Amino acid sequence: MGFAGNLSTLSLVEVFQTINRIRATGVLHLASAEAGREVAFSEGEIIGVAFRSGEERQALLRRLILQGKIDATSAAEISTKDGKDSRVVIDALIERGLIKAEEVDEAVARQSEDELYNLCTWEYADFIFHDAAPGNVEAVALVEHFKKRPLQLGVNQMLMEAARRLDEWGRLRAQIAREDVVLGATAGREADLLGASREYPGSAVVPLIDAVRTIEDIVRDSVATRLDVYGVIAEIIADGLVSVLSREDVLAHAGHLAEHGDHIRAAHLYRRALTDQPKDRTTFVRLADCLEKLGDIPEAASSYAQLALGYLEEEGHSEEAVAAGLRAVALAPEDPRQRLILVRCLLEHGDQAEAISELRTVVARYLALGQLQDARGTCLKILELDPKDENARRELARIFAKAEKDPDSEDVVICVQCGQVNHREAETCTSCQAPLRLTCQGCKRAVAVSDRLCIFCGVNPHAGVLLQRAGSPATSRIIDPARVRQAVDGKQGTAFWRTRMDASVKSARALEEQGDFVGALKEWRELAKLQIDNADLQAHIRTLESRASTAHTEQTIERGHQLRRGRRFRGAISAYQVALRTMPESDPRATRLREILAATMRTWRKVSAVYLAAGLILSAVGGLVAQPFVQVHRLRGDVALAAVEVPSLDRLPPAAALPPMLALSARLDDLAARGQLLGHSAGAGQARIEIAELQGQLELSRSRLGERAFAAAQQAMEAGDLPGASAQLGAIHAAFGSSFGASRYQALSDRLTALRSQRESQDKASQEAPARLTLAKLKEKSGASGEALAIYQALAGVGVPAIAAEARTAVARLAPRQAEVRAAIAQGTALAGKDLIKADGALAALATSAGAWALGDELAGARAPVTAQLAAAATAFKALGASPGQAELEGFLAAHAAAPQAIQVRLRLDQLHQFQHSRDEQIAAWRQAIAAKRYDHAWTVTSALVADGGALPAEIQLPLLVESEPPGAEVALDGQVRGRTPCLLLFPAALRRGGDAGSISVALPGWQPVQRPAAELLGDWHFQARLA
Known part of the structure; x- marks a missing residue:
């Protein structure tokens, strides 16, 4: 079946x-x-x-x-x-x-x-x-x-597990009402969120939470089931690990992604933001910018086009609309839809001439695409604007001539009201007189088949077109041009399509009138393949599908009636039960059908009783043999009656449903016992199966009843009806014991206990409120303003209106004064970044007022870092010693810029910079003197550098010019010949302070040599050796 x-x-x-x-x-x-x-x-x-x-x-x-x-x-x-x-x-x-x-x-x-x-x-x-x-x-x-x-x-x-999961699903859907929201990780909870992804199904859900995907996206991308995804999301939201991003958060994150070049995800977020506010122009511009950078030019153009239409909806923004339309056309100059939107903007702006020029461009584009019908419709729009436009009329003539010669052109219009094939220029159907010429449903002016916007009035030109009868979409062209061209290429011309479409429409309509909805559905689905964008036809197909299901139910009911009239009561009962299972509980036929079912069962039992009595009269043995059969049928009859009662339990309130449910449960237990006593009698096995199924259904109903009772208890708690909630929980425990919803029962009991404790605390606070108010006034008079303010703030929410009002007045009077002291502490703390001495003094001056306002600990907490920084600065300054280097001085300033010692450190650092500058100048002067052979000046500079102390570059040496009389004598240092007089010797600068520099000898053949220690000669830049 x-x-x-x-x-x-x-x-x-x-x-x-x-x-x-x-x-x-x-x-x-x-x-x-x-x-x-x-x-x-x-x-x-x-x-x-x-x-x-x-x-x-x-x-x-x-x-x-x-x-x-x-x-x-x-x-x-x-x-x-x-x-x-x-x-x-x-x-x-x-x-x-x-x-x-x-x-x-x-x-x-x-x-x-x-x-x-x-x-x-x-x-x-x-x-x-x-x-x-x-x-x-x-x-x-x-x-x-x-x-x-x-x-x-x-x-x-x-089914039992599914019922439990459906209940869980209902609870989760109540917690997560929308699937189109974006989730993002809570700041500072990233480690906890990572921990939630370590085990399945968390590992299939948490990695997809990226502040870009919606819940719907996560459900689609995850391998976990929808129920598991919802369960994980509900849990981590309750734990505060993730949160729902507001529209402002979504836009901010989208902007961040766009700035970092992630335009794909940024565009996704901008689209999400536009679903909440479709007319947000700024978001439209940002989306279009992202799409343009991605290279998605058509969609970027569409975004600017939508922005233009949004401007048109507000009076006085036609110039902005034209600018946006021009931007859309610049991005997609070959798209006629964008130009038509620009035409709409130009007409609204009053620039008819420019609008006509754009329409001519659209005509040319349609002709290039081979869309003769759309080109013809656009020419008619030009004539609507300017009836004297001869160019448009000549273009229309060329379109007609081309259509006559082109075998691929759309040369017919088929009326789907009657299936008549009409000439393309016909305005009404020749058979049923239905209109064929497309006009705007708003302003009745000419439009094209593909138009989604009327350039004259700005509405959807095809809106409002209804089905004239079941299975008949509005009259229009139903031959897809692409399919027509494929047919021509495949040796099938337009005659083939006219015949096929005509036959399909008539066949579908005939099948529908005969009641053969399955056959009609097949024909309409074939037509839908050629009209994939026809929403009316798709809606009609869905209607027929529903009607097919309804027809099947009606046929089953009628079959039951026929069996009943033929006194085949068991078959009738089976047919009625199948029909009841295939129709929803809200079906108005269900109540009457149950009554017929019960009457049929009673008649069947009466007939069975008559046959049984006849059998008993004929033969006691026959009666004994027939007894199990009768018991089986009686049992199945009782089962059938019980089956009718089970669905009605879900329509009763929890309190009213409990007694009949318990009674029905006892009846089913009794029926199960009777079924076991029948043993292996014919039909007993099937009866036991039906009883088991009914017990399963009753268990499902019992579970749903328990859920409703739990919901009633929860609603009572939320309404503050604690006795009512306690009564509901007591009823649940009395009806189900601890076998049903133990964890939820315990959770609600704990919540009830917490609410009672909270109410007791509130009552106690209300009782103590007068005494605490008196105490607060005494504290305020004694100068303990901070303690008084704390008491007033606690009393502001107390359940005694008069005391709460007086407390709120006191809070409004005292809180600003406490805030002033707290602000002064903050200002003193802020001074620590500039001057620790001033910051410490300012905070010390607040000691009295901070004590009065119970801010002593806060002041101490603010002053402690300042005091610690002063101590650390003093220790660090002492550690610098007498001659710190530049790195030590700069490190002290970096760490203790606001310390009082920073002034001395800066002076030392300036002196060190000046000393280094002077030293660099002297080194440069030494190089210049050596280059100019001014050895006396080079010796003087070297002596000064040595006297200043510090390390010197290796190139800085002490000069000594050795000359002789007569000249030309050989000069040797420690026996190593260095040249002839005059000869320049260079010694390490450190020898200026003393030390062994070696021995200098001056010798000339025939003359007595002169030998002197170099250390004695380095006291001057020049040595004159006189030979004898």
Whole structure:
């Protein structure tokens, strides 16, 4: 049996229950706007979940990495060798022994189970169930695939866990009301946030929180389920590790990213900010700038175009609108849509001539693109503005002539009201007289097929077009030009498309009138492939899908009626039960159908009783034989009656639902005992299965009832009704004991205890308020203003209005004065950066006032660093010694610039700089003297440098000029010949203070040599040796 519908009318839990009850084998296809899943069933049990192609394998690989089962480096090495997919990577890891096959199988099973529970959180999706019949090859193949390794998960077990997760999902959705908010890490809590990502599922969620992604983005990008993602986010938000960024934070972060060149993520944040305030011009400009830098010129142009339209909505901003429109056209000069928006701006600004010029450019562009119909519509707009424009009329004539010769041109208009093929210039349909010429729905002036903005009035020209009848979109061209051209290239001309479209429309309409919605859906979906942008047609298809599901329910009900009229009551009961399972609780037919079901059951029992009585009259033995059969049917009848009562429990308040639920639970226990007594009688096994299912449903209802009771207790606490909350918790404990929601019950009990303690504290504070107010006044009179202010501040929130008002008045009087003293302490502290002596004096002067205002500790805390800095500066100054170097002096100033010793240190440093400058000048003078052979001056400079002390460069030497009479004598130093007179000898400058400089000898053949110690001669720059 196949059936279809939408989760908005039939929950997924009800779909699973229906498939399980009828013990169907096949595939349930689920499709939403974001994803698609396929659930395989065998004999009513779930055996597998299939994802989109390759999606589950990639998610499995990431999941194993995040759970620490696989080393990411090893997986990356394998995957990058030959570009292998995730399945091959996992197989390779198994072969290398890096992971066990059993661990992979277990991970696959857990992934499938998580996905099943995640499916229960889907709020909208279309579904269709296909039986694994021999003719359905795909369904049979998928079922056989999962039978090889089926999920070991019963439907009842899954539904109970799903109910628990749905309750958790509801709680999380209440905490996280919006998915379009951006999350960012809390400053200073980065280490704690990193700790939250060490284990799965935190490891699959926390790394995605980057102050750019929204919660919706995180759900989409994470391998964890939506429920796990919400759970992690709710927990870290409650712990204060992350927070929701405000729009100002989003814009600030976007600006930061843009400044650092991350324009992709900046553009993402600007788009997010525009969803809250779509008319924010500044954000539009920033978004366009980011897109332009990214090279996304079309979208940047669209942003400027939207900015232009935003200016038009405000009176007096037409010039800004024109400027933005020109910017959009400059970015995308080949896009006719941007030029049409510019035309709209120019017309609003009153520049009709320039608008017509732009329209001519648009015509030329449409002709270049081969869009003859749009070019024709644009020419008609020019004629609307200037009926005497001959150029536009000549262009229209050329368009008509080209259309006659071009086999690819759109040469027909098909009316989808009646399917009639009309000439392209026809204004109304020749068959049904429906209008064919496109005009603006706002101002009734000419527009083109592709226009999304009327240049005359600024509205969507096609808004307001409604379906004339079911399955019939508004009259327009339904032949996609691209498909027409493909057909011509494939030897199929426009005649082929006219015939096909005509046949498809008529066939779909005929099938719909016959009630064959499945066949009609097939035809309309084929048409939708050629009209992918037709929102009305897509909406009609969704309506037909809902009608198909409704028709299936009606057929099931009618089949039950027919069986009932034929006195086949059991079949009728089964049909009615199937119909009830496929319709929502809010369906108005449900109440009446339950009444019919109950009446049918009563009739069936009466008929069974008659047959039983006849059997007893005929034969006691026959009665004994028939007794188990009757008991089984009576049992199943009682089970059916109980099945009708279970759904009604969810509609009762918690207090009213408890007694019937407990009574129904006792009845089901009794039915279960009766079922066990029947043994292996025919039908007894099925009856026991139905009882077990009902007990499972009752357990789910019981869980929901407990949740509602918990919610009522929580609401009572939030409303301040502590006795009411206590009564609710007492009722929960009396009804469920400690087996249900123990942790939540304990949490609410603890909260109730805390609220009671808080209220007792408030009551005690209210009782003590008069005495404390008197004490505060006495403190204020005695000069202890700070203590008095603290008491007043505590009394400002007390529950005695008169005392609280007087306390707030006192706080308003005293708080500014305390703030003045605190500000003076802050000013004194600020002086420490400039002058420690003044800062210490200023803080010392505040001792009395700080004591009066209970700021003594604060003052001491502010003064202690100043005193410590003074002491440290004195110690550091003493450590400088008598002759500190430049580095020591500069280091002292860097560390103690505000210390009083800094003045002396600066003087020393200036003296040191002057000394160094003078020394550099003397060294330069020595070099000049040596170069000029002014040895006397060089000797004098060297002597002065030596006298000043300090280390000298090695080049600074003491000169000694040796001459002889007669000249030309040989000069030797320590026996080593240095030259002939006159001869210059250079000695280390340090020898000027004394020391062994060697022996100088002057010798000339035939003359008596002269020999003198060099140390004796260095007292002058010149030595004259007279030979004898």
